[in-house]
Amino acid sequence: MPTSSEVLHALPLPALVVGGDRRIADQNAAASDLFRGDLTGRHLATAIRQPALLDAVEAVIEGTTSTTARYLVTTHGQEQIFDVHIAALESDHSVLMAFVDTAPQEEAGQMRSDFVANVSHELRTPLTALTGFIETLRGPARDDAAARARFLNIMAEEAGRMNRLVTDLLSLSRVEDMARMRPTDLVDLDQVIAMVATTLGPAAADRQVELVIQPCDEQPVLVTGDRDQLTQVVTNLTENAIKYGREGGNVRITTRALEQVPAFKGPGVEVSVEDDGDGIDPKHLGRLTERFYRVDTHRSREMGGTGLGLAIVKHIVNRHRGRLRIESAMGQGSTFTVTLPAAAAG
Ligand SMILES: Nc1ncnc2c1ncn2[C@@H]1O[C@H](COP(=O)(O)OP(=O)(O)OP(=O)(O)O)[C@@H](O)[C@H]1O
Ligand SMILES: [Mg+2]
Known part of the structure; x- marks a missing residue:
């Protein structure tokens, strides 16, 4: 059996043991961080001056099996609230206090x-x-x-x-x-792109946009993924490029095989969707993938946008352990690049 002190020190959350004499008998490292110092040996009432919490501890020392109370701290002007779980340790009439950050x-x-x-x-x-x-x-x-x-x-x-x-x-x-389920299809991204281009052909024609597809000609760009979801990623990005890019402009969809991507510690494949529209003010770039975030709400709504397209892209890319990069400069168009780990060879 581990001792209660061993258990206390193994806990990841701040915790204290208070003896029957109301003095702090032991505390773990997380508690030292929270209280910025060692409270052992001190009387609880002088260490923690919060009557409701002290009353709750008193109740447990007097015989209540367990209870909870709130503990409030203000650090650097930031208020933090903890739910403190207080339980009797029968063997030596001491009390365990565990602080859960709310x-x-x-x-x-x-x-x-x-x-x-x-x-x-x-x-x-x-x-x-x-x-x-x-x-x-x-x-x-x-x-x-x-x-x-x-x-x-x-x-x-x-x-x-x-x-x-x-x-x-x-x-x-x-x-x-599905975020936690690993996708299992072997997907050729150039095939996905060809299909999306066919589907979005009419939408592109409506805006006199030319879809320029540049497949990777050295090798097939294969990833282990969810075919439907990857189709949705390419669809959402291409649809945006058509909608928000220049009327009569070009939308370029390029795939590349990358020998080594540091983030993956291995090879990757990259799909980029580039338009030659007005571009996006850099101040928006960090927030584009938030749900319902739109740059020009009015224009997006007018075009039937829900503001969810890029949030969906972001989630799918995360599920595939990939990365989404957005580059844009006012007046110079935008490029959305998805990098995914390449399918393992063999
Ligand atoms: N290629 C692009 N060029 C300029 N702005 C873009 C581009 N792609 C996206 N945006 C901006 O980012 C916003 C968010 O895009 P997102 O795809 O998430 O939503 P949406 O297109 O408005 O709606 P939905 O995709 O759900 O129909 C858009 O409203 C638009 O303002
Ligand atoms: Mg969209």
């Missing part, structure tokens, strides 16, 4: 509620438009055939936007569910 939990909670707020907002915009047009069609425009046709077109567009939003959200959540 910040990670609260951050996750905050992210979830931001996400729900964003989704609701994104859904409400088309919904408000639809409701408005329904009212108009029932009332003032009831007998106006031309207006009716125009409004129905807009309504179809708004309904389409809601549909895309829901599809993108589902695909984002599917990608997240």
Whole structure:
């Protein structure tokens, strides 16, 4: 059996043992960090001056098996809140105090509620438009055939936007569910690109954009991946380049085999999608892959964008243990490059 002191020192979170005499009998390294020093031998009431916490410890010394209380510290003006788990150690009437930092939990909670707020907002915009047009069609425009046709077109567009939003959200959540599963298909990226180019041909033609495909001609660019997801990555990047690039311009999709990528400690393959549009102000680059982040919200919405395309790309690339690099300069177009570990030879 390990001693309780061994267990205490093996714990990754700050923890203390308080004896029946209310003095701190032992503390681990994480506790030394938290309290910036050694508290052993000190009376608990002088070391930690927080009545609610002291009362909780007292209750356990007096016979309660276990309880929890809050501990607040302010370091460098930053407030930190800990949930302190207090439990009796029966053998020697001492008490174990373990300090659990609540910040990670609260951050996750905050992210979830931001996400729900964003989704609701994104859904409400088309919904408000639809409701408005329904009212108009029932009332003032009831007998106006031309207006009716125009409004129905807009309504179809708004309904389409809601549909895309829901599809993108589902695909984002599917990608997240699969985040820990290693993909297993052997995928030839040049084949994926050829397929995407065919699918997006009409969209490119609409904007008189020429898709210039430059495959890697030395060798096939093979990765171990999820074919559907990699198709989505190339689709989202190419679609953006067509939408936000120059009307009448070029979108260049290039693949390269890389002998050695330091981040992978091995060979990699790279796909880059380059447009010759207006480019992106550098101040936005760091945030582009956030959900719902758009540079020009109005323009993106007008083009039917949900602001989820690059968030999906980022998640898929992470699942493949790859890297996404975004380079852009105002007036000089943008290049989105995905680097993936090459499939193991053999
Ligand atoms: N090639 C590009 N050139 C200029 N801006 C771009 C380019 N690609 C993306 N952006 C900017 O980044 C934003 C986020 O792109 P993202 O693909 O995540 O969303 P979206 O295109 O608005 O919507 P969705 O892809 O879901 O239809 C876009 O709204 C656009 O402002
Ligand atoms: Mg997009």
